[in-house]
Amino acid sequence: MNDLPPHPVAEAALAARTVGELVAGLTADLATDLAAQLDLSTVDGMALDAGELRTAVSREAERLGVATARQEHVLLGCLRVVDPELLAEARTRLQERRAELAHADYLAVRPIARADATRPPVTILLAGVPGTGKSTLAEELAWRLRAPVFSMDWQLGALTPFGALREDNALPLAELNLTASVARQLQLGLDVIIDATGHRREARIRWREVTESAGGRFVGAECVCSDERAQRVRVEGRARGIPGWPQTVTWEHVVRMRGLWESWDEPHLVLDSATLLPEENVRQVLAAVDRLSETGE
Known part of the structure; x- marks a missing residue:
């Protein structure tokens, strides 16, 4: 060669x-x-x-x-x-x-002005380790808001057949793909939901920055499960049906991701799927969206 x-x-x-x-x-x-x-x-x-x-x-x-x-x-x-x-x-x-x-x-993406826009678009980030209820919450919010959900695992699954993923690039590639998807929806004046582990502080900050630079508002929610046994049952018993991606992950992977979690120092929601019903978590997120619309902050 x-x-x-x-x-x-x-x-x-x-x-x-x-x-x-x-x-x-x-x-x-x-x-x-x-x-x-x-x-x-x-x-x-x-x-x-x-x-x-x-x-x-x-x-x-x-x-x-x-x-x-x-x-x-x-x-x-x-x-x-x-x-x-x-x-x-x-x-x-x-x-x-x-x-x-x-x-x-x-960060240079700017919104397309529309005279009929009723409010700035909103990015909702649902972050947390596997088994904390992120995807369930994302699906319900998508129906309520008629907003697209961009899932890190779905995007990684689509790249797998092409051999594009390596140990060194999988996470940066997935995060950047989510950034691109979010920026385009915000440019069109549409709400968007991110379903991702979001364990890196820098990634969370970037998604907020892109949202704000495109004229949008940002709601961050840290999904947790205070009942470890219930979380493990969820993880080990699920079959997500994501093309190109594993049906679930091992509990060892969940523990490893916990160790990689970087503290979330900016204001955000904390939603515990072990103590609150899914409907209550949905209400909390929608209430946060409404507050942003009312205050413009």
């Missing part, structure tokens, strides 16, 4: 004799930002073989579906040679950074 040609800006970095030299020679913003996020102290002085490095860089560029290796691929190729664990982290951070850059484009 032939190596891909490097971009001229990447060529100089390929001449580095050590990891430290390679990192010092990076000039492209994406590559330098990525290097700054990594702890490279343990590999800084490691020697590099020019031929091995060039091949590794080519493989990393091919993996990301590009025809020319750039500086970020040089850094990934370097780590592919010297430290596979750091490589895994770098791949993930690169995808997160790309999603962050793309997010700025959706």
Whole structure:
């Protein structure tokens, strides 16, 4: 297999004799930002073989579906040679950074003015680990508001047959797809519901920012279940029927997602499906929507 040609800006970095030299020679913003996020102290002085490095860089560029290796691929190729664990982290951070850059484009989306609009559109985010009642609540709200529901799992299921999902890109890709769907609905002046784990603080903030930049109002709801036994029964007994996606997840996955949950510091609803009937949770969300419509805040 032939190596891909490097971009001229990447060529100089390929001449580095050590990891430290390679990192010092990076000039492209994406590559330098990525290097700054990594702890490279343990590999800084490691020697590099020019031929091995060039091949590794080519493989990393091919993996990301590009025809020319750039500086970020040089850094990934370097780590592919010297430290596979750091490589895994770098791949993930690169995808997160790309999603962050793309997010700025959706912040520029502006609403299409309509003379017959009765109120600003609303984004309702229903976030929480599996088995907390997010999807049930989303479905009922969709009927009440006649609003589309965009589910992270449905979008991931649609991508699965194409082999587009990797460990490093699945979450950033899913979050960005949701951002795009939300921005377009808001641009049309329509309410939208997000059904997602939403465990990352940054993702929740981005969805609020996109909503507000498009002239909409944002309602966030953290779905929980204080009865662990009931939650586990739900998770292990359900069959969701999402094309391309597992019928359910393991309880171990639920526990892992709990550990990944980042605190929600902005004002939001907390809806406990173990103590409140679904209808009461629906009422709380609709009441929050009504308050936004009345106050305009």
